[in-house]
Amino acid sequence: MTLPRPIRSPYEAHVRRKQLGLWALGGALCLLFLLSLRIGAIPLSWTEVLRALLEEDAPRQMKLVVWNIRLPQALCALAVGSGLAMAGACLQTLLQNPLASPFTLGISHAAAFGAALSVMFLGGGGMGSTLADAVAVTHLSLTVTCAFLGSLFCTGILLLLSGRRGSTSESIILSGVALGTLFTAGTLVLQFFADDSQLAAMVFWTFGDLSRVRWPSLVLMGLVVSATGGFFLLHRWHYNALAAGEETAASLGVPVRRVRLGGMLASALVTSAVVAFVGVIGFVGLLGPHLLRGLLGDDHRYLLPGSALLGSLILLLADLGARTFLAPRILPVSVVTSFLGVPLFLFLVLRKNAL
Numbered sequence: 020m021t022l023p024r025p026i027r028s029p030y031e032a033h034v035r036r037k038q039l040g041l042w043a044l045g046g047a048l049c050l051l052f053l054l055s056l057r058i059g060a061i062p063l064s065w066t067e068v069l070r071a072l073l074e075e076d077a078p079r080q081m082k083l084v085v086w087n088i089r090l091p092q093a094l095c096a097l098a099v100g101s102g103l104a105m106a107g108a109c110l111q112t113l114l115q116n117p118l119a120s121p122f123t124l125g126i127s128h129a130a131a132f133g134a135a136l137s138v139m140f141l142g143g144g145g146m147g148s149t150l151a152d153a154v155a156v157t158h159l160s161l162t163v164t165c166a167f168l169g170s171l172f173c174t175g176i177l178l179l180l181s182g183r184r185g186s187t188s189e190s191i192i193l194s195g196v197a198l199g200t201l202f203t204a205g206t207l208v209l210q211f212f213a214d215d216s217q218l219a220a221m222v223f224w225t226f227g228d229l230s231r232v233r234w235p236s237l238v239l240m241g242l243v244v245s246a247t248g249g250f251f252l253l254h255r256w257h258y259n260a261l262a263a264g265e266e267t268a269a270s271l272g273v274p275v276r277r278v279r280l281g282g283m284l285a286s287a288l289v290t291s292a293v294v295a296f297v298g299v300i301g302f303v304g305l306l307g308p309h310l311l312r313g314l315l316g317d318d319h320r321y322l323l324p325g326s327a328l329l330g331s332l333i334l335l336l337a338d339l340g341a342r343t344f345l346a347p348r349i350l351p352v353s354v355v356t357s358f359l360g361v362p363l364f365l366f367l368v369l370r371k372n373a374l
Contacts, residue, residue, distance in 0.1 A: 037321045040314055044328040048097075051335045055093040056085055058339060060347055088230075095232040095240070096334040096352075099293050100303055102244035104330025105251050105323055106286035107304025108311075112258045112319070113279050114181070116188035117312075118364070120304035121290040123192060124177060125199030126170045127301065130287075130294035131225060132202040133169025135209045137162045138220045163239070167291035173198050174287040178280065227298035227353030229338055236296045243292040247285045248327060254278060255319040262317050300353045302360020303330050309363070333359070 056068045061084055063071075070077040071085035107120040121127045141161055173195075180194050210221050232240075251258075257278045260268035265275050293300065307330035308322065315321045337355040344350060 037315050037318070041321060041325055041328065044325060044332065048328055048332050048335070051332060051339075052093055052097070055096070055335055055339055056089045059084070059089060059342060091232055091234060091237055092229050092338065093335065095229045095237055095297065096338050097331045098237070098241050098244045099229070099297055099300060100307070100331035100334030101327035102240075102247065102289040102293055102330075103300065103304040104307030104326040104333075105248055106289050107330075108308035108319070108322055108326040109251050109258065109282045110286055110304070111308055112262055112317075113282050114188045114191055115261075115264075116192055117309055118192050118305070119188070119195075120302070120308075121170075121286060122299070122301040122304060122360075123199075123364070124173070124195030125197070125202060126173050126195075126287055126290045127294055127299045128199040128202040128206070129173035130166040130170040130291040131299050132206050132209075133165040133167070133291070134162050134295050135206045135221045136169070137165035138217050139209050139213055141165070163292055163295040166295040167288060169202070170287040170291040170294075171284070173202065174283050178283060181279070182276075225298060226351040227300040227356075228351045229297055229334075230349065232296055240292050240296050244289055247289040248323075250281070250285045251319075251323050254282065255323060258282075258319040258323075259317075262319075298351075298353065300334070300356055302356050302364065303334055306330075306333055306356075306360055306363055 053065075053068065056072075057063050057065065061080075063081065063084070067077075067081055068085060071081045072090075103121060110119040110121070110124065111117055113119075176198060177191055177195060181191055206221065206225065210218055213221060257268070257273050260271050260273045261275065261278065268278075269275050308326045311322060311325045311329050315325050334352065334356070337359065338352050340355050341350040341352045344355075
């Protein structure tokens, strides 16, 4: 005798689909993560990758390739992709605009300008004597602090503009684009007057690259991304209320101004940490949340973790493409994300104007 299947309500079926979507993204991310450990200038089989990860007596060259190069780079893609995508999802909700992201609002460029200032005047980065540390951050805390102050300055201007009567989300986005251009020009001025080692460090941050991240900076960046991700998830219900409009959120008891301030500060912090270590990587914070909204909707209980998974997936895929498109030459990953993000950005602009 077979027992009848329990009847699920439409809401339970709806939640089940979202959960299955998150599990599918997680599974795809795990497969792509393992694939990123295998593909590179020195091809490795699945057996060799597992041996390098699990066995202490694995060949030394194999362990060096996996543990010192590919594993930190893959983990860096996870941290950067998830941090930027969650920040983008938060900013899109806070500003009620699908075009909002750390890159389009100029926060990434402001953080890069702060990092460039630390290199130029405070000795925050420079050239090393070997290929492994050809361009390195010499003072982690100093560089991150300067990058955070730059992104905080840009965020403060955006908050002032959003608080003005009559300001719209479109005007804030345009202001962010203008601020990004201004900070980019400031970085170019610093590059013009920099010496060779300072210029190399600044150009490294401007390009955006995952290949030179080392374990100490990866740990620090992972801690920042984890802390800000926890902050975003803690306020998921507030973001759900804000998605329905500021007046609706205020009527439900949501402290709108405080939630907006906290969300934008957290977005500035995670952006500054990313830029300080890997440079400016554009459009991940725009691609991930927007694509996921079409799949899982606007419920931030699923949108935030899903954005983290999809942002990591996009950046891992871009990193693999950067390694393989012009092999043996390796492109900066920011070039690939820009090629992916610019068409989507134009599509969103045209779609928004057509509504």
